Amino acid sequence: MYFPRYRPRRLRKNELLRRMVRETKLSLDDLIQPLFVVPGTNVKEPIESLEGQYRFSTDMLVEEVKEIRDLGIPAIILFGIPEYKDSSASSAIDDNGIIQRAIRSIKGSVKDIIIITDVCVCEYMDHGHCGIVENGEIINDKTLELLSTQALSHVRAGADMVAPSDMMDGRVKAIRDRLDDAGFTQIPIMAYAAKAASSFYGPFREAAESAPAFGDRKSYQMDPCNRREALREVELDIEEGADIVMVKPALPNLDIIRDVKDLFNRPLAAYNVSGEYAMIKAAAKMGYIDGEAVMFETLLAIKRAGADMILTYFAKEVAKKIR
Ligand code: PBG
Secondary structure, eight states, rough: OOOOTTGGGGGHHHHHHHHHHHHOOOGGGGGEEEEEOSSSSSSSETTTTSOOOOOOOHHHHHHHHHHHHHOOOOOOEEEOOSOOOBBOOGGGGTTSSSSHHHHHHHHHHHOOOOEEEEEESSSBBBTTSSSSSTTEEEEEHHHHHHHHHHHHHHHHHHHHHEOOOOOHHHHHHHHHHHHHHHOOOOOOOOEEEEEEEEEEGGHHHHTOOOOOOSSSTTTSBBBBTOOOHHHHHHHHHHHHHHEEEEEEEGGGHHHHHHHHHHHOOSSSEEEEOOOOHHHHHHHHHOOOOHHHHHHHHHHHHHEEEESEEEEEHHHHHHHHHOO
């Protein structure tokens, strides 16, 4: 049936009709709120490049997490800015480190929220790279030991899920083995499976003080030009034991999100990263776009591409609108 008998506009006539035929919806269940935690007390420091986001000390973090839980958001992901950084990331594997303390504080007073921890050493290394550096090179296999120790330390502190974001080869297997050996067979791994060496992480690196002191991350994070390689990365992480796979950043990789959804039978996360958030906030501030409308359009596009869950700095803002 074609025009003039078929007229697609009939079902666009008003919002009620549009609601009835809407194919993609955002739900509270889709949202994961990233949070930054710093040492000290009574700290709620605005992050300049991420309007509306803060670095929290553990006491203030607990209050924030309560609010997030009360909004109905099911999960948070924690990033830590430690007291000190060195060349072996010792503050990352300290059972009394910033993330470990944050987890214990949250667990002590907030129920009904999933705590995911980002497993990576860039925030804890004096050189800002995601692995051990020797002679200017990022050493893969030695880093696996460090990452699995970090993951185990998070889980011992009470983390519900760990999310390795470093892009070393074999890290999902190393972490799975380590957790299983320690009896944590029920803790899921959300793998940053296809993570590009992207320039969209700029504001995050300011927020987490994790920019590399020399070079870049291109020897471990993926070349954003490669679609088939992204699928291979996802396949490897599933083989190694990933329970949830992630594509990151989300917006420049909607094709890959769709491919992963179609080709693999695992829950799929997408990370709407700091630069994507900052661009919308900045353009809205300038009055160039309607920030709220663009926020929804962006997150719906990520969902429509196939994401089952979205890590986004917009989580709280969206939750307030859709609940
Ligand atoms: C740690 C990590 C990064 C992000 C998440 N985990 C930074 C990076 O890889 O440089 C980026 C998140 C964002 O930009 O919102 N490796």
